[in-house]
Amino acid sequence: MKNSTGNRGKIIRENLSSYVFLIPWLLGFFILTLYPMIYSLYLSFTQYDILQPPKWIGLRNLLVMFAGNDEFPRDTRFLNSLFVTFRFVFISVPLKLVFALAVAMLMNQKLRLIPFYRTIYYIPTLLGGSVAIAVLWRRLFAADGIINAILRGAFNADPPAWISNPKYALYTLILLAVWQFGSPMIIFLAGLKQIPQEYYEAASVDGAGKVRQFFSITLPSLSPIIFFNMVMQMISAFQSFTQAFIVSGGQGGPLDSTMFYSLYLYLKGFAFYEMGYASAMAWVLLIIIAALTALTFRVSGSLVSYGGGE
Template sequence: MSMKRGAFRRHAADNAAGYLFLAPWLIGFCALTLYPMIQSLYYSFTQFNMISEPVWLGLGNYIKMFTGDQTYMKSLEVTFKYVFLAVPLKLVFALLVAGIMNQRLRFIGFYRTVYYIPTLLGGSVAIAMLWKRLFSSDGVVNSILHSLFGVTPPAWIANPKYALYTLVLLTVWQFGSSMIIFLAGLKQIPDEYYEAASVDGAGKIVQFFKITIPSLTPVILFNLVMQMISAFQAFTQAFIVSGGKGGPLNSTMFYTLYLYTKGFYYFEMGYASAMAWVLLIIIAVFTAIIFRSSNSWVTYGSGE
């Protein structure tokens, strides 16, 4: 009896201590994540400008988005283009550089550090402003191109055909985090695999595709998901480069930039909430697709 009571008391104390330490997070989660999510779902079915009470619209916002809002459709197009270009390019690039960096060389630690610098700085307003300067019509990129090839290149940032690609380039440039994760993955691959392969006469390139890539698939999956989620939410660079307007001709109107414009410029907060929920669904669907497909391309374990 007394033992039972002791155990009970210990359990109660365990629970109390657990929830005491968890309290800040739990309050934060309920008040600043869970409740706002429910609230924004509700707003998404209303017309709401923060001054007057929300007016119920049903699916009105969602219907308008997909049938009566060309800028919205454009922002979807721009964002998808950006995600599908920037994420794969960044990962391929990060993997190649990680491959080069995974050698026993002098100064290799220093090299890795230097290669991380673009990632350290890349997300800042300062670099976005620099990018705008570099790729403007009289910018450095054009004066280099002009002196090398004697051509008159376009005004990259000011041209709706190319503006998005300058932002893709800016994203790919920040490959450092993915590189470090790939490097950590590369270190896990046992040397014996490569030794066995070279005994069998496989060259470096064959080894890369037959050993390195398959062994890294779990890391690739991880990087792919994380990079995709953050790419869908890209904001700062597009805002700075286009002066907050998503121009020229909405060619850099990223999804989140349009959401910000709707919510905090026009104060159409119901509409912006609906946009946020569609974004959530898009990200969830793509994450699910990637995880589903991963059964067929990700190999766990010894890789034999």
């Protein structure tokens, strides 16, 4: 009996010491994550301008976003920011994954200095989200930028002002997003190294060419990796902010053609001081991302093969 009591006391002391080491993380989670989330949920049902106390208004913020009425007109800029963001996500993510897979297959070859090349190709991902690169991108695609200078010199063309033209401004940001392909490339490269070479050798004996091997062996074997990269890149793309803020001068121009959802959320909260509305937008974005992720998981059941008959 005494031995049992001693063991129980030892277990309690070990658990207490574990919780002591967890205190910094627990404080960070409850104070810096959970409490702000709950408070922002409350603010989403209020009218709050930061300077005055929040005023409860119920579902008015959602009404203004999606429906509107005579008293509270619908926010057309909100719907435009949704449209722009969806265009950006559904164009940039597939292009980035295709480009990342192509480069990963190239980096998987047995070539000299291949570790050096892998490092070089990963650098855009390290730099691409920075303010400096966004400023550089804005200069590259300006009317008097390097891109237009090359086009005029090489092709004697009269190129448009890419950044200030609403037809092309979004595509410059899509190109910047695709340029940051390093993270999915590294994950694809790790997946490619896990595919047994015996599969390719057997396919070669059966007369399958490189294209047939790619579609019959590489893609099915990489389907879990493709799925993972797609989900992660989709979530990241929905939250894109820095590039649009810098390239558009913080206003989402021209004509709101680069007004990303996160940029409009920032403007509502910190430029127009409509923090209650911005909080509601943040929760709508969370619901959109969660719904699309759940839908992706639902659809992926028949497309993703985990190699064990699943």
